[in-house]
Amino acid sequence: MKHEGTPKGTATPDADGLGPAANPELDPGFGRHRFGGLSSKLLLLTVVFVMIAEVLIYVPSIANFRNTWLMDRLTTAGVAASVLAETNTLAPRLQEELLKTTGAVAIALDQGAQRRLIAMSNVPTQVDFVVDMAEVTPLTSILGSFAILTYRGDGVMRAVAAGQMGHTERVDIVFPVALLQQEMLAFSGRILALSLVISGITAALVYITLRAIFIRPLRRLTRSMEQFAENPEDGSRIIKVSGRRDELGDAEIRLAAMEEALSRALHQKQRLADLGLAVSKINHDLRNLLASAQLFLERLEHVPDPTVNRLAPKILATLDRAVGYTQAVMAYGKAQERAPQRRLIALHRVGEDVADVLGLVDHDTIQFENRIGETLEVDADPEQIFRVLLNLTRNAVQALEAERDGTLVRRISLSAERQANCVHIEVHDTGPGIPENTQRGLFKAFHSGAKAGGVGLGLAIVAELLRAHGGVIELDCDQPGTCFKIQLPDRTT
The missing domain is CATH 3.30.565.10 (Histidine kinase-like ATPase, C-terminal domain)
Structure with a gap:
């Protein structure tokens, strides 16, 4: 994130050496509700996944719809074929009603050696699709369904199935492709509308549930970290563990332990800083006292006493060491001893x-x-x-x-x-x-x-x-x- 007055590509740490992401006050967008947040992504992904599932359901559904629609027309034509087989004729009024019911332009009965026309309104010129229901497979049904949905033209198609009177009879109907195409498009529209409703309901339920289970606890963790970052030395700001028995509960326990350890470390750091200040003050005065003691010992060296003459140099050497230590403490700044002079x-x-x-x-x-x-x-x-x-x-x-x-x-x-x-x-x-x-x-x-x-x-x-x-x-x-x-x-x- 580029801040005003900051050269491009240069990070701006805060007082603690942390970047903007670690200090909410330095990030204007921190904590705001954005469209790209987890809640919005969760809702969008739920809708997308439900729609994908509906598409996977739609593919076999549209193929089954086509086969059912064709079988309904062939069954109706098969009834007329049964009447023809009994009476050897079919009234014109019944033929007209049959064509109207099935939407066909021609219906025929194939008896092997003989092919008989049951009803016809217009003579078909060119047949674009031929469907033999006895040879239909799931794959051919799916491919044929999408071929009809994407068809552009005003041609006709032919459907064939076994008749009602035996295995040697086959019912043959011819009807406009647009008739089946319109029915399939209407079915697809209903499926789409139903899918949208199901997706909306499912997404809402999943969104509400996951928001309560995951999003709110995550926001609670975020708020707790923000509050703790404001004053890490305040033990009351350490997150209270909710007792959840899942991964978020484990995260709360780890966060609480980390915050507690950090709070203790900061307390110790402050105590050490206070101790260092006190040592520096004491050391300053102690150095002056040791210097005075050295002066007194130098006078004692001239006293004609064997014990004094034996101990005075040792005490003076000890005081010299003590003065050297106090000077080292006053110069202390790198948290390390001087290099050995071996x-x-x-x-x-x-x-x-x-x-x-x-x-x-x-x-x-x-x-x-x-x-x-x-x-x-x-x-x-x-x-x-x-x-x-x-x-x-x-x-x-x-x-x-x-x-x-x-x-x-x-x-x-x-x-x-x-x-x-x-x-x-x-x-x-x-x-x-x-x-x-x-x-x-x-x-x-x-x-x-x-x-x-x-x-x-x-x-x-x-x-x-x-x-x-x-x-x-x-x-x-x-x-x-x-x-x-x-x-x-x-x-x-």
């Missing part, structure tokens, strides 16, 4: 840094085991692999700290080994494990399997960072507790 790093040292940040070195209840070999090197982005192990270990710490039973073993272990050009890493804890109902969407954003109050971004971030490295992560359900297995390949040259 280097050869000592994975054992990364594990030690994670333990220091989470306070696992001197933890009261949780035992931390770094089983990664000190000589194992991994080709990865240092900051991103640190975040991967930090998120996984933090989740394990939260799961173990939530347990109140003092007899439980609380242990987190990191292990890794190299196989060819791929490093296999395991993060294993002795916690309660992840419930089966949350495992399916475990690595999707906002599908938290951690403690109550978690946002559900940690594992999604881990999966995204590993995908950027060409690696994968999976949950090993065969081991007790929670065990995540990571495959991190070296970069390809």
Whole structure:
């Protein structure tokens, strides 16, 4: 559809990116009753199909009418032939009446060796059609009927049939073709009129029935979609299922499910937009606070205390990472992490840094085991692999700290080994494990399997960072507790 001010061949999307067909306000003809609508097409097709059926009925009917008409005339002539056979003569008045009744111009009786004239008004000059009723078949009847209907002229036709007195006698009549043609045309007119009446009644009944069964429910679906499109977030606009047990009922159920899913998705989208705005505001202020904390730590580095001198650089490095994360959040716009800047790093040292940040070195209840070999090197982005192990270990710490039973073993272990050009890493804890109902969407954003109050971004971030490295992560359900297995390949040259 071409809109005013729109170049030909250019689509004009609406605010949601949909075309005119998806937005009724942009389509002036949307929802109007048009002659080409389903209702009009249904009515027209019903009339056409009924007329086709009537034509199929008309063809054998007109042939049967011709044969019946001819047999009536031949029967009347056969009665006269019987009288002639008895009296050997036929009165002139009876001959005239016989010709008038049959419409014939000549009637004869063929007795094999002898041919006798029963009655005659005019001598026929040329016979255009000859019909022997003993040799008539359905096909010849149909073809002969249409030949008579399309005949143009003033000729005569001859009809022959067995007489009334025996098989050796044959009645022979000759009559104008126009007489039978007029009768057949009159019969055709009656058939046509009757067909029109039947077509009208049938079409009306079929139209009313199908309109009630199909057209109205389809319009109800259309109105429901229009109302829902006006405000998809309004759950009250979702179509109410009528309970029909047919295809339209299935369509209603599918439409209701789709609208409900779309409404939920839009609700979640709005919540995420609000969350993103809130995170941006909090992150802006948090970055300033972290900068102030860095200044204070830089002053503490000059304090002559061994503990301060040992911990201050680690805290400062952690604050540097936090400031880097806040800057990344403020620059966030493409919904993806930056490309990895891969280097050869000592994975054992990364594990030690994670333990220091989470306070696992001197933890009261949780035992931390770094089983990664000190000589194992991994080709990865240092900051991103640190975040991967930090998120996984933090989740394990939260799961173990939530347990109140003092007899439980609380242990987190990191292990890794190299196989060819791929490093296999395991993060294993002795916690309660992840419930089966949350495992399916475990690595999707906002599908938290951690403690109550978690946002559900940690594992999604881990999966995204590993995908950027060409690696994968999976949950090993065969081991007790929670065990995540990571495959991190070296970069390809």
